[in-house]
Amino acid sequence: MSPRPPSSPPPLLLLPLLLLGGTKLAVSQSRDSSEPMCYDWGESSEGGVSILEGEAGWLSCPLFSHPSVYNYTSTQNAGLNLVWYRLPEGHDVEQPIQCSLRVTRDRERLWLQPAFANDSGHYICMLSNQTSCIKISMRLKVLRPDEVSRSESCHPPVAVAPTQRIIPFQTGGQLDCPDLQEARKMAGGDATVTWSHRCNRSSFYSQRQQKGPSLQIHVMQGPYKGLYFCTVSYERAGQKLQFTRSINLSAVFPDFLPKLPSILHPGKDQITTVKRNSDARLVCTALFPYLNSSWDIWWTVDGKRLDKLSDKHRFSRTTSTLKNDHEDLTVQSVLLVQYFQSQDLRREFNCSVRNARGFETRRAQLEEEVSLPSLELGCGLGATLLLMLLLFFLYHVFWLELLLLYRSWFGTDERHTDHKEYDVYISYARNSEEEHFVLFTLRSVLENELGFSVCIFDRDSLPGGTITDETLSFVARSRRLLVVVSPGYASRGSQALLELQAGIDGMALGGHLRVILVQYKPVQRHGWVRELRRARVALVLVRWQGDKSRELSSRFWKRLRVELPVRRVSSGREVEEGGGGKEMRLHSQNSTNSQTGLISNTVKDPQTVLKSVA
Numbered sequence: 244m245s246p247r248p249p250s251s252p253p254p255l256l257l258l259p260l261l262l263l264g265g266t267k268l269a270v271s272q273s274r275d276s277s278e279p280m281c282y283d284w285g286e287s288s289e290g291g292v293s294i295l296e297g298e299a300g301w302l303s304c305p306l307f308s309h310p311s312v313y314n315y316t317s318t319q320n321a322g323l324n325l326v327w328y329r330l331p332e333g334h335d336v337e338q339p340i341q342c343s344l345r346v347t348r349d350r351e352r353l354w355l356q357p358a359f360a361n362d363s364g365h366y367i368c369m370l371s372n373q374t375s376c377i378k379i380s381m382r383l384k385v386l387r388p389d390e391v392s393r394s395e396s397c398h399p400p401v402a403v404a405p406t407q408r409i410i411p412f413q414t415g416g417q418l419d420c421p422d423l424q425e426a427r428k429m430a431g432g433d434a435t436v437t438w439s440h441r442c443n444r445s446s447f448y449s450q451r452q453q454k455g456p457s458l459q460i461h462v463m464q465g466p467y468k469g470l471y472f473c474t475v476s477y478e479r480a481g482q483k484l485q486f487t488r489s490i491n492l493s494a495v496f497p498d499f500l501p502k503l504p505s506i507l508h509p510g511k512d513q514i515t516t517v518k519r520n521s522d523a524r525l526v527c528t529a530l531f532p533y534l535n536s537s538w539d540i541w542w543t544v545d546g547k548r549l550d551k552l553s554d555k556h557r558f559s560r561t562t563s564t565l566k567n568d569h570e571d572l573t574v575q576s577v578l579l580v581q582y583f584q585s586q587d588l589r590r591e592f593n594c595s596v597r598n599a600r601g602f603e604t605r606r607a608q609l610e611e612e613v614s615l616p617s618l619e620l621g622c623g624l625g626a627t628l629l630l631m632l633l634l635f636f637l638y639h640v641f642w643l644e645l646l647l648l649y650r651s652w653f654g655t656d657e658r659h660t661d662h663k664e665y666d667v668y669i670s671y672a673r674n675s676e677e678e679h680f681v682l683f684t685l686r687s688v689l690e691n692e693l694g695f696s697v698c699i700f701d702r703d704s705l706p707g708g709t710i711t712d713e714t715l716s717f718v719a720r721s722r723r724l725l726v727v728v729s730p731g732y733a734s735r736g737s738q739a740l741l742e743l744q745a746g747i748d749g750m751a752l753g754g755h756l757r758v759i760l761v762q763y764k765p766v767q768r769h770g771w772v773r774e775l776r777r778a779r780v781a782l783v784l785v786r787w788q789g790d791k792s793r794e795l796s797s798r799f800w801k802r803l804r805v806e807l808p809v810r811r812v813s814s815g816r817e818v819e820e821g822g823g824g825k826e827m828r829l830h831s832q833n834s835t836n837s838q839t840g841l842i843s844n845t846v847k848d849p850q851t852v853l854k855s856v857a
Contacts, residue, residue, distance in 0.1 A: 281369070281376040291382035293402040294358040295391065298486040300402075301425065302353040304368035305379050313370070315351045323370045327353050330365040330380070337367060344480060354429065356484050358385045397442035399472050405489040409535075409570065410463040411497040418458040420473035421488040429484075430477035437474045440467075468494050495533040495570040502532040503601040506594060507573070511605070518612045523583040525607050526575060527594035533570035536599035542578045543593045549578075557581045585611070643801040654809035657722055661755050665698040666808050668721035670742035672732040673701075680763055681727060684793075692795055694810050700738065711741065718745040722808050724756060728784075729763045759806045760784045 287305040294300030304325065306313045318325070327348070328337040340346060340353065347354045355362055363385045369378035391400035403421075410416035418438075426434045436456035440447075447453065450461050460467060471492055476485040508528035509515060517523040531538045542549060542560055549558045559579045566573035576594065580587065588609055595604040638645060657663075667689060671681045681699070689695045698721055704713050718724060724746035726732075732739055749756035760782050785802045792799035 281378060284377065284379040287379055287381045291384055293384050293386055294355065295400055295402040296360055296385050296387050297357050299356045299484040300358050300486060301355065302366055302381065302383060304351045305381055306368060306370060307351045318370060323372055325351065326369045326371065328367040328369065330367065332364045349428065356479060360385050360387065395442060399474060399487045401472065401487050401489045403488060405470060405491040408490050409493045409495055410460060411495050412463050413497055414463055415461045416463065418471055418490055420456060420475055423456055423475055426475045426477050429479055434475055434477040439472045441469060463494055465494060468492055493570055502534055504538065504596040504598050504603055505530050506596060506603055506605045509605065509607055514608045514610045516612045517583050517609050519583060519585055521583060523580040525578040525580065525592060528573065528575045529596040531572045531574060531598055534599050538598040540574055540576045540596045542576065543595065545591050643798065643805060646805055647801060650809050657808045661722065663720050663722050665721040666695040667723045667725050668698045668718055669725045669727065670739050671727040672729055672739055674731055677727055677729050677731065677763060688795065688800065693804065695807060710738065714741050715745050718742060718749060718756065722755060724758045725761060726758060727761045727763050728766055730766055758782050762786045
């Protein structure tokens with residue numbers, strides 16, 4: 244019904260008052276006025292009317308929307324007149340509508356044939372007699388074609404909302420153009436209809452045919468869904484007029500398929516986890532096959548609807564459509580239980596569905612969630628992660644120190660297993676610079692500070708011996724071969740080449756000898772001898788960095804100690820067991836002799852070395 248002011252009498256009572264024309268109510272309200280008393284119902288609640296510019300259209304007086312209240316024939320027989328007024332856009336005064344060839348009246352309708360843009364505004368229809376009247380207004384908007392939204396440019400513009408129509412699959416149906424009868428009345432029965440669907444005008448196949456003004460669909464299929472447009476054309480007073488309507492056709496599954504509603508969630512054996520002292524969310528999902536009837540989904544608690552519960556303020560429900568598959572609806576209903584308690588676990592929560600074909604209900608099985616100490620767990624995980632990051636940082640920075648500490652505690656002293664005489668055999672180029680580094684820096688620290696037994700051929704070999712045999716013997720009796728790599732090292736035919744070849748052969752034969760490279764000065768790759776280039780991938784390289792490496796706590800000495808045999812340190816000196824002291828004193832004496840510069844290489848002939856290697 245249209246809205247009425249609170250003081251207005253009901254329409255069933257107002258009609259007799261208007262027909263009497265002189266009732267006490269009307270007389271009392273208009274006693275001091277010569278004009279009839281008029282009841283204004285304001286603007287119609289049915290909404291406005293839209294007409295496309297250039298097309299024919301009409302306005303129906305909202306007073307006759309309910310024939311049981313007002314009937315046009317009865318009101319005319321009772322002497323009531325229907326008068327139309329117009330309030331143009333931007334005006335405050337109502338103007339009577341003058342009928343013309345373009346603007347005509349047909350019973351309770353006001354026709355515009357065609358409608359123009361300046362026809363927009365408020366239109367008032369009023370039923371009146373000499374003493375009383377009642378009126379209601381409605382809004383008309385004349386739209387330009389470019390103001391109408393269209394899914395495809397080929398579709399004709401339509402100002403009226405589409406009519407909904409449903410045809411089941413594999414069945415037939417007929418589409419009739421809306422308001423066709425109205426056009427026939429104005430044209431005296433002669434009107435033509437043109438149909439279009441998806442940009443195709445009147446070009447339908449055998450399954451769809453236009454019969455007269457109607458469109459016949461013999462067998463409904465999926466591609467036939469969508470918007471259909473019908474254009475009604477007629478002629479009036481020599482003027483060609485038309486209007487366009489649309490029908491939104493949907494396809495549904497036929498009625499012979501099962502149409503019972505079903506609950507998809509929760510399953511029969513599905514358990515929903517809830518948490519105590521928090522809001523619980525119970526979800527029910529159901530499928531409603533299409534029926535031209537109503538359906539319902541609801542929750543019950545202990546057999547009662549939510550509005551019947553004593554604590555109904557704790558329960559609320561929301562329903563939404565998840566899917567529309569050819570009008571088969573998948574609907575979800577969510578029951579929200581505020582501040583869920585332990586006693587709620589003993590209550591019965593049921594989800595029920597119903598349509599015209601059947602009914603189904605299912606109980607939601609609840610289980611209390613075991614709460615974990617989130618704060619304690621989070622703090623524990625955070626502390627563990629922080630500790631891991633700290634340990635990773637410490638290892639990345641102090642890995643040499645940690646490795647040396649581990650070796651000092653758990654490392655095995657090789658002197659008790661291999662019965663070799665020397666810890667380190669040093670191989671170097673025989674020139675003043677490398678020899679000075681070996682004798683006064685490398686040897687001094689290894690023997691005097693770290694306690695290793697060091698063998699240097701020029702110092703420890705006896706005069707008159709064979710170079711090849713003694714070199715191989717010294718290398719075989721050593722646990723490590725320390726090769727001091729520099730630009731002048733191991734030129735062809737040198738003593739150093741023999742020592743390097745002996746060390747590499749010792750590694751290849753699976754012995755206990757390990758070769759360590761000490762880079763005294765940078766050497767380009769192409770400057771390395773063939774033996775070094777082949778074995779470089781498998782050898783350890785420790786770089787001497789000048790003054791940065793002189794301190795015993797520098798990275799050079801730590802890295803070198805990692806590769807040398809294990810020696811446990813006490814008060815900055817190596818503590819040897821058994822005969823280690825005697826051996827160390829002998830090496831100290833030999834080192835003193837080497838510092839006097841009395842070492843000579845009288846029997847070391849390079850040609851003899853090459854022949855021995857060959």
